[in-house]
Amino acid sequence: MRNNPATIASAVFTYGFVGLMAFLSVFPFIWMVLGATNSSIDIIKGRLMPGEALATNIANFFTLVNVPLVFWNSAKVTIFATVLTLAVSSLAGYGFEIFRSRRRENLYRAMLLTLMIPFAALMIPLFIMMGKMGLINTHIAVVLPTIGSAFIVFYFRQSTKAFPSELRDAAKVDGLKEWQIFLYIYVPVMRSTYAAAFIIVFMTAWNNYLWPLIVLQSNETKTITLVISSLASAYYPDYGVVMVGTFLATLPTLTVFFFMQRQFVQGMLGSVK
Amino acid sequence: MTELQLSDVRKSYGGFEVIKGVDLDIKSGEFVVFVGPSGCGKSTLLRMIAGLEEITSGDLTIDDVLMNDVDPSKRGIAMVFQSYALYPHMTVRENMGFALRFAGVPKAEIEKRVGEAANILELGPLLDRKPKQLSGGQRQRVAIGRAIVRHPKIFLFDEPLSNLDAELRVHMRIEIARLHKQLAATIIYVTHDQVEAMTLADKIVVMRGGVVEQVGSPLDLYDDPANQFVAGFIGSPKMNFLKGVIEAGDGGECYARLPEYGGVKIPVGLKGAAPGTPVTIGIRPEHFKEEGSVSLDLTIDMLEHLGGETFAYARHGNGELVVIETKNGRGLKSGDRITARFDPACALVFDEGGKRLR
Missing domain, CATH: 2.40.50.140 (Nucleic acid-binding proteins)
Known part of the structure; x- marks a missing residue:
């Protein structure tokens, strides 16, 4: 590489910009970790150094919150939402791409249009529907509206474009029915796509706040996001406790991403090469 | 004896006819090559024989049994694809035995047939590898092995050597010719390469625009072409x-x-x-x-x-x-x-x- 001034300036600008963006992304996480070790007053004062209140904050969090129950609630909702969303959306994406027709294409476009409707506009009709089905204050009400995800269907359809049609032909000659081709060939071949979609859906479901806030009304059914929110909006919020809760709530998504990041990146680039 | 007959076979997409009435008899053990320029319909015709494309009209019979609406896996055919179409998540052994597993063939029989095919194609040391760990030529041999284990009546090859480099193509061409002799199998082979057609075929079917221009032995077509298209297509450099x-x-x-x-x-x-x-x-x-x-x-x-x-x-x-x-x-x-x-x-x-x- 030549060391002329323009190249150096370009490198400084690039690294400076990337560094700034990285810092802005990581700072809230650092603040959360440091905050978990400080008292509420220190946090309000803006202290950004490790403190000595970690044990107290953890003890208070476990006193105020039924931790196993809320984590179980969140896990239940997230696992069902993730598995069902992946199953339904991948089938739909595969179907839209493989069995093309003008009518299905119109249906697909109509489905994509739903991405433009803000959730706020859907809340009340959804709430009324769930009410009529007697599902208010149940985890089914949280999961049901999330499984038909237009974005994930779109993602699977786009990825299916890279699925070699000759594999499908070979499977047909080998005697597989369409559902067997999907199950035994498509799913394993597209596993990186599934991994990327898994991370996206898992994080969305775990962090889901607005809809559970509306349909989950009793403390027995509330998820971790709702509990942290209620701690933060108390009359005298203990921010140290809130930071501990936030940190613990972040751990599952961090773990999932840590173990699946390679597949996530591969999935974003395309499963089939 | 396995015979295949096509009688006035046609294929249309919407109102557009791509195969315009093909009549053809293929006898048991023959090596038949469909040859023609891109878009002439040779691959479509092969896919119709395989059951991967519907036949719009006309009859396809194998051993005098009408096959138009029979499932691809029940036609007694096996197909080798241009891009090999090996299942990337399976080993060579699993790829070769996959169709048999689905057909309910006992495990011991699958092992025996995979072993036999591996011996014929010298794939023994590669059986536990995944397709991505193989070279192009090895992948093509696995694809052929996958066809062999099914003991099909008819082998269908869809431009199987197009993805290989020139040297490997010549080598695989010899391998396929040897295989034909060894198995005494009926083979239908699609290519746009007239050298492949001339060297492999017992019978060449020259196609253009969805129509069979001429059928005959390689030297018959070379010496006695029915029209200017066949005369120009067969032979390299082409006829003046x-x-x-x-x-x-x-x-x-x-x-x-x-x-x-x-x-x-x-x-x-x-x-x-x-x-x-x-x-x-x-x-x-x-x-x-x-x-x-x-x-x-x-x-x-x-x-x-x-x-x-x-x-x-x-x-x-x-x-x-x-x-x-x-x-x-x-x-x-x-x-x-x-x-x-x-x-x-x-x-x-x-x-x-x-x-x-x-």
Whole structure:
């Protein structure tokens, strides 16, 4: 590489910009970790150094919150939402791409249009529907509206474009029915796509706040996001406790991403090469 | 004995007909090659035989059983694809045994058949590898092995060597020929490479625009093409075509005069050809010799020395390019003026529509 001034300036600008963006992304996480070790007053004062209140904050969090129950609630909702969303959306994406027709294409476009409707506009009709089905204050009400995800269907359809049609032909000659081709060939071949979609859906479901806030009304059914929110909006919020809760709530998504990041990146680039 | 018959088989997409009434008989043990330019319908016809494309009309029978609506896996065929189509998440062994597993064949039998196919194709050491750990040639051998283990009545090959480099293509071509001999199998093979067609086939089916132009043995097609398209497609470098017009000689004999080549006259011996009929004279590059009663004065434009022979690309004053094959071309150079001669008995005559005149 030549060391002329323009190249150096370009490198400084690039690294400076990337560094700034990285810092802005990581700072809230650092603040959360440091905050978990400080008292509420220190946090309000803006202290950004490790403190000595970690044990107290953890003890208070476990006193105020039924931790196993809320984590179980969140896990239940997230696992069902993730598995069902992946199953339904991948089938739909595969179907839209493989069995093309003008009518299905119109249906697909109509489905994509739903991405433009803000959730706020859907809340009340959804709430009324769930009410009529007697599902208010149940985890089914949280999961049901999330499984038909237009974005994930779109993602699977786009990825299916890279699925070699000759594999499908070979499977047909080998005697597989369409559902067997999907199950035994498509799913394993597209596993990186599934991994990327898994991370996206898992994080969305775990962090889901607005809809559970509306349909989950009793403390027995509330998820971790709702509990942290209620701690933060108390009359005298203990921010140290809130930071501990936030940190613990972040751990599952961090773990999932840590173990699946390679597949996530591969999935974003395309499963089939 | 496995016989395959196509009777007036047609295929349309919407209102557009891509296969326009194909009649063909393929006998047991024959190596049949469908050849033709891109878009001629050869792969579509193969896929119709495999059951991967619906037959719009006409009959496909295998051993006298109508197969039009029979599931691909129940037609007694196995197919090898251009891109190999190996399941990337399975090992070579799993790939080869997959169809048998789904057909409910006992595990011991699957192992036996996979072992046999691996022996034939020398795949033994590769059985536990995944396709991505194999070279192109090895993948193609696995794809062939996957077809062999099914003990099909008919093997279908869809341009299986197109993705391989030139050296490997020659090697695999020999492997496939050996396999045909060893298994005595009926093979239908699609290619756009006429060298593959000439070297492998017992019978070549030349297609153009969804129509079978001619069916015959490689040398029959080479020596006795039914029309100008087949004459031009079979043979490399391709046949030279010279524009001419029919004239009657003083003694009633028939000539083709080439006005663009200084009025050279070629006795063609056609019966019933009316004077003034425009024709095309076809002459293969190797038919130009030092001796011959017809001669063309040409200037060499470019030379291709292949060692054993030389291809001279020469032009007449009219600008038309003529390809000449010669064994004595080492002393030639671009710009040389030559007189190329040929025996008129070697010339083929085609009418304006490309049909062979005899």
